[in-house]
Amino acid sequence: MRKVDIDQLPDARGYFGPYGGRFVPETLIAPLQELEEAYRQVKEDGAFWEEYRALLHDYVGRPTPVTYARRLTEACGGARIWLKREDLAHTGAHKINNALGQALLAKRMGKTRLIAETGAGQHGVAVATAAALLGLECTIYMGSEDMRRQQPNVLRMRLLGAEVRPVDAGSRTLKDAINEALRDWSFHLQDTHYLLGSALGPHPYPRLVRDFQRVIGEEARAQMLEQAGRLPDVLVACVGGGSNAIGLFHAFLQDPVEMVGVEAGGADIASGRHAARFADPQRGRVGILHGVKTYVLQDAHGQILNTHSISAGLDYPAVGPEHALLHDIGRVRYTHVGDDEALAAFRALARLEGILPALESAHALAEAMRLAAARPAEHIILVNLSGRGDKDLDTVTQALQEELGA
Amino acid sequence: MRDETMVARQGVQALEQAFARAREEGRAALITYLTMGYPKPEAALELVPALEAGGADIVELGVPFSDPVADGPAIQRASYLALQAGMTPARCLAQVARLREAGVRVPLLLMGYYNPIFHYGERAYVRDCRQAGADGLIVPDLPPEEADELMDACRQEGLALVFLAAPTTGPERLREIAGRSTGFLYVLSRLGTTGAERRFDMEELRRRLAEVRRASPIPVAVGFGVSTPEQARALVGLADGIIVGSAVVERAVDGAAALREYVAGLRAALRQ
Numbered sequence: 001m002r003k004v005d006i007d008q009l010p011d012a013r014g015y016f017g018p019y020g021g022r023f024v025p026e027t028l029i030a031p032l033q034e035l036e037e038a039y040r041q042v043k044e045d046g047a048f049w050e051e052y053r054a055l056l057h058d059y060v061g062r063p064t065p066v067t068y069a070r071r072l073t074e075a076c077g078g079a080r081i082w083l084k085r086e087d088l089a090h091t092g093a094h095k096i097n098n099a100l101g102q103a104l105l106a107k108r109m110g111k112t113r114l115i116a117e118t119g120a121g122q123h124g125v126a127v128a129t130a131a132a133l134l135g136l137e138c139t140i141y142m143g144s145e146d147m148r149r150q151q152p153n154v155l156r157m158r159l160l161g162a163e164v165r166p167v168d169a170g171s172r173t174l175k176d177a178i179n180e181a182l183r184d185w186s187f188h189l190q191d192t193h194y195l196l197g198s199a200l201g202p203h204p205y206p207r208l209v210r211d212f213q214r215v216i217g218e219e220a221r222a223q224m225l226e227q228a229g230r231l232p233d234v235l236v237a238c239v240g241g242g243s244n245a246i247g248l249f250h251a252f253l254q255d256p257v258e259m260v261g262v263e264a265g266g267a268d269i270a271s272g273r274h275a276a277r278f279a280d281p282q283r284g285r286v287g288i289l290h291g292v293k294t295y296v297l298q299d300a301h302g303q304i305l306n307t308h309s310i311s312a313g314l315d316y317p318a319v320g321p322e323h324a325l326l327h328d329i330g331r332v333r334y335t336h337v338g339d340d341e342a343l344a345a346f347r348a349l350a351r352l353e354g355i356l357p358a359l360e361s362a363h364a365l366a367e368a369m370r371l372a373a374a375r376p377a378e379h380i381i382l383v384n385l386s387g388r389g390d391k392d393l394d395t396v397t398q399a400l401q402e403e404l405g406a
Numbered sequence: 407m408r409d410e411t412m413v414a415r416q417g418v419q420a421l422e423q424a425f426a427r428a429r430e431e432g433r434a435a436l437i438t439y440l441t442m443g444y445p446k447p448e449a450a451l452e453l454v455p456a457l458e459a460g461g462a463d464i465v466e467l468g469v470p471f472s473d474p475v476a477d478g479p480a481i482q483r484a485s486y487l488a489l490q491a492g493m494t495p496a497r498c499l500a501q502v503a504r505l506r507e508a509g510v511r512v513p514l515l516l517m518g519y520y521n522p523i524f525h526y527g528e529r530a531y532v533r534d535c536r537q538a539g540a541d542g543l544i545v546p547d548l549p550p551e552e553a554d555e556l557m558d559a560c561r562q563e564g565l566a567l568v569f570l571a572a573p574t575t576g577p578e579r580l581r582e583i584a585g586r587s588t589g590f591l592y593v594l595s596r597l598g599t600t601g602a603e604r605r606f607d608m609e610e611l612r613r614r615l616a617e618v619r620r621a622s623p624i625p626v627a628v629g630f631g632v633s634t635p636e637q638a639r640a641l642v643g644l645a646d647g648i649i650v651g652s653a654v655v656e657r658a659v660d661g662a663a664a665l666r667e668y669v670a671g672l673r674a675a676l677r678q
Contacts, residue, residue, distance in 0.1 A: 023547050025476040030574035182475045187598035288521045301494040302525030303472040
């Protein structure tokens with residue numbers, strides 16, 4: 001494997017190797033250029049990052065801790081499992097890191113309104129929170145199917161002052177919410193910033209989101225060196241668009257550390273009822289969705305497929321372009337975990353560690369549990385526990401109905 | 407109605423002829439849009455001849471895509487239903503070929519999003535478009551800087567690749583886009599997505615078109631938000647062509663005769 005100087009990516013056209021770019025209607029080119037330019041300016045502006053870091057510290061509660069999962073480790077009977085506790089960040093997930101970063105940037109650009117898509121609702125809550133904190137208007141697009149299964153987050157967004165607009169098109173999930181947010185943006189460019197929530201979409205979003213999530217890995221690296229005395233052997237993170245994963249991985253890319261990205265295996269791969277872009281070569285092919293060239297689940301005619309996952313946050317047909325590159329060069333191994341196994345991991349963490357993980361994070365946890373069982377006791381596996389599971393209580397209760405006596 | 411002495415040409419030349427003819431007749435060219443496969447899979451076979459008979463100078467045929475981010479509710483809905491009914495890019499091309507066999511001579515532009523074209527293979531798609539009898543492509547989510555391969559394929563096959571200029575497009579970029587566009591330049595009348603329900607600011611558009619004229623001699627057609635003969639008439643003298651999309655799609659369910667009448671009304675409004 002050739003060592004890739006990924007710190008230099010994306011290139012000037014927004015490419016990570018063959019992936020990335022900017023495939024959008026002409027109307028959106030200028031605002032994307034404006035965003036790119038604004039970010040270029042703040043990149044070198046110490047005051048901006050000082051303000052950002054102060055918010056992360058004083059408001060979000062960073063650094064989030066790393067926790068050694070002793071009882072889970074014992075139950076798996078192998079390598080030691082550590083958790084990076086993004087579930088303890090304000091609003092309950094890593095999404096707030098990016099939301100605050102982009103909201104600060106939007107404010108610098110003179111924007112007065114934020115719009116965003118949301119799947120699980122964690123990004124929507126994070127954006128609504130940032131908007132409330134910084135005094136910005138806020139509209140969140142959410143698939144009506146996702147609104148149904150993530151009802152608590154819909155209420156939270158509304159309490160935070162955001163307008164939540166249901167999207168009834170297509171599969172009524174994250175993909176359709178992004179379509180609608182892009183359409184809204186194309187009407188309201190002047191006063192509105194589109195606060196995209198994952199490391200995907202047209203340039204410069206994949207870079208912007210990665211840079212604002214990089215704090216996860218930077219903290220984790222220092223924390224592991226201090227608390228465990230060394231770097232972990234393996235990092236594991238779930239990958240929907242891939243922002244929590246790239247946020248964790250990025251600071252470790254030049255280290256001799258294995259990395260595993262976990263996609264949603266859904267019901268099963270053969271039937272197509274999943275969201276695993278790398279696991280299904282028949283459907284997961286290089287294509288273009290939402291402005292970016294990357295692996296996309298599509299049918300034989302290039303129509304984008306509806307995906308399935310028990311976790312709304314992973315239920316998306318494309319993967320961030322940097323992940324596509326990391327996949328191709330073999331720097332990160334991508335695997336998948338199905339609905340049932342994610343549920344089992346959810347329960348295990350609840351019973352053994354007293355932590356309810358987000359169903360998204362439970363996918364990463366399930367892979368870590370598999371790996372732990374197969375690895376020696378001196379190995380360390382660090383899992384990004386990207387969010388907490390309160391939002392998933394309805395889904396989990398339904399899935400485990402008999403057992404919970406509901 | 408057509409000048410039979412003119413040799414029927416395909417591709418960029420067919421579009422140029424259409425604009426030249428309209429100019430000779432002292433009017434703007436009428437460009438109408440249909441989503442293929444809506445309201446039924448073979449609807450285009452009846453509706454395109456109706457558009458031609460009503461006086462459309464160029465017809466855009468929408469190749470439906472699952473995620474049409476540049477489109478408003480009317481075209482979104484038509485695309486969705488067309489896909490549900492089994493429409494595919496290959497079927498669209500087959501219908502273009504049947505339209506040509508049936509004697510339809512109006513220049514045909516295939517308007518479709520990039521992913522299905524990328525998936526089909528850009529060179530194969532353009533070749534098959536030409537063989538079917540299409541004259542060019544409009545790809546609303548493919549900006550010129552990402553379009554080298556498709557531009558090259560179109561050049562080789564002699565087909566037009568029409569680019570779009572938006573109200574947000576700056577002067578330098580406008581010159582570049584106008585320079586790369588072939589056939590004509592598609593100028594968006596306003597921000598946002600397609601749809602008849604949102605109007606545009608005439609003064610703003612007037613300034614915009616003057617700027618485009620300074621940037622390039624290429625014919626200019628205005629689209630987005632144009633649906634009535636009055637709006638069309640207001641654009642005469644400012645643009646070389648007007649594009650009516652969502653309003654045609656909305657009337658596609660009314661059948662061929664009604665559509666022909668509607669188009670004839672628009673066409674009449676374009677006389678100076």
